[in-house]
Amino acid sequence: GNGINVTPNTVQKWISYLENAYIIDEVPRYSKKAKKELEQSRKIYDSDVSMNSIRCKDNRFDLTHNMENIVYNELVYRGFTITVFDNNGKEIDFLAEKGGQRTYVQVAYSVVEEKTWKREFGAFSGIPVYDRKVIITNDDMDYSTSAVEHIRLIDFLQNESGI
Structure with a gap:
């Protein structure tokens, strides 16, 4: 192929260099079923969201991933400890913890489609x-249920005191 041959150890070293330079954050994934952190499947978020466009294949711009990255950066800025949560095979984008409180956060560009x-x-x-x-979207319509709070991205970003 057109790729380069590198070992997983080399890739991990490169990732650690980028983390140490505050270019990316590698976020651990926690498994509800295993009740432990999963070492092999971490997610990476850019400190500068504009870096996402560099990683895009075929010039495809992923709005949901960019939103997820923006929400991640904002949660970190607000002092939350973040993990990606594996809920029995269903990924929850973020388990945000602060002051003994746990908030599960999903990010989607839109949930209009059923x-x-x-x-x-x-x-x-x-x-x-x-x-x-909490689910954060760009949708204007309120999709809150009795169990899940819907917040528009703009409202989340403008309300620094909460999530």
Whole structure:
């Protein structure tokens, strides 16, 4: 192929260089089923969201990934400890913890389509009632349910005191 031959160890070393330069953050994934951090499947977020366009293949711009990256950066800025949460095979973008409070956060560009709504809201299935569950989108319509709070991205970014 056209790729270069490198070992996983070399890739991990490069990732650590980028982390040490504050260019990226490597976020651990926590498994509900295994009740432990999964070492092999971490997610990477850019400190500068504009860097996402460099990683795009075929000039495809992924708005949802950029939104997810923006929300990640803002949560870190607000002092949350972040992990990606594997809820029995359904990924929840962020488990944000601060001051003993846990908030599960999903990010989607839109949940207007029923298939997307079911996937995004369904990821919260089985999460304890007492933990806060939030979905952040660009949708103007309020999709909140009795269990999940819907917040527009612009409202999230303008309200520094909360999530």
